[in-house]
Amino acid sequence: NAGVTQTPKFRVLxxxxxxxxxxxxxxxxxxxxWYRQDPGMGLRLIHYSVGEGTTAKGEVPDGYNVSRLKKxxxxxxxxxxxxxxxxxxxxxxxxxxxxxxxxxxxxGTRLTVV
Amino acid sequence: GNSxxxxxxxxxxxxxxxxxxxxxxxxxxxxxxxxxxQYPGEGLQLLLKATKADDKGSNKGFEATYRKExxxxxxxxxxxxxxxxxxxxxxxxxxxxxxxxVFGAGTILRVKS
Numbered sequence: 001n002a003g004v005t006q007t008p009k010f011r012v013l014x015x016x017x018x019x020x021x022x023x024x025x026x027x028x029x030x031x032x033x034w035y036r037q038d039p040g041m042g043l044r045l046i047h048y049s050v051g052e053g054t055t056a057k058g059e060v061p062d063g064y065n066v067s068r069l070k071k072x073x074x075x076x077x078x079x080x081x082x083x084x085x086x087x088x089x090x091x092x093x094x095x096x097x098x099x100x101x102x103x104x105x106x107x108g109t110r111l112t113v114v
Numbered sequence: 115g116n117s118x119x120x121x122x123x124x125x126x127x128x129x130x131x132x133x134x135x136x137x138x139x140x141x142x143x144x145x146x147x148x149x150x151x152q153y154p155g156e157g158l159q160l161l162l163k164a165t166k167a168d169d170k171g172s173n174k175g176f177e178a179t180y181r182k183e184x185x186x187x188x189x190x191x192x193x194x195x196x197x198x199x200x201x202x203x204x205x206x207x208x209x210x211x212x213x214x215x216v217f218g219a220g221t222i223l224r225v226k227s
Contacts, residue, residue: 004157033215042120042203042219043158058214090157092215102148103215105157 002026006091006106013081013113021076021109023091030096032074033058033103034066036087043090049074050096081113116141120204120218127194127225135189135221137178137204145206147171147180147187152201152220161189161202194225 004025013019023032030051035043045058047066055066063085065077074093078085088110094103121136139145146165150158162171167182176191187204204218 035217040219043217045214045216048214092158094215102160102163103158105150105159107157 004104004106006109010110017081018079023074025093029093031094033092034076035090083113086113116216118204118218120221124222129227130193133191133194137187139185139206143208145208148205149189150203196225196227199225
């Protein structure tokens with residue numbers, strides 16, 4: 001009954017450090033997404049994937065990379081963290097091909113870059 | 115492109131007051147519309163949805179009607195409770211452009227007892 005699981009839940013990075021956020025889903029969903037949530041700006045799409053081995057850019061992709069080597073996992077990487085990347089990051093998944101289907105969200109990762 | 119505009123918050127109400135949170139959208143094609151809710155410290159969860167014009171979504175006393183003529187999907191509840199305090203997001207999903215969910219900025223609701 002896990003749904004969408006994100007790790008870690010909290011992280012503090014120094015400027016210039018790198019890290020990877022992991023998202024895992026156990027619902028066999030084709031689509032996966034990474035969003036960032038900032039005050040007053042709602043959720044903005046960073047990258048998304050419509051299937052294993054595929055990724056695409058969202059609204060705010062700069063400074064991030066992603067990989068979807070396995071259907072159940074979607075990784076978000078920060079190669080050289082900047083204070084502007086301080087945010088709460090949410091992963092989501094949804095089934096393909098159905099516009100009425102809901103997206104399931106993880107609990108979020110609170111990232112602070114100092 | 116596709117976009118969602120929500121009323122700015124925070125919205126502060128007393129318990130048992132009537133709630134309206136306005137949402138309007140711009141989209142190509144025929145989107146599905148959603149309201150998601152985020153309780154403190156948690157991820158988003160689906161509150162209700164509507165997939166075509168004139169559909170009414172409802173859940174937990176909340177409801178919203180898909181109005182194509184006014185491109186709106188306003189959220190309403192007749193009598194709010196303290197436990198409804200949360201952030202509410204309006205969102206749309208269209209099969210064009212890669213089946214992406216597009217969110218509004220979110221509206222903070224605070225209900226006082």
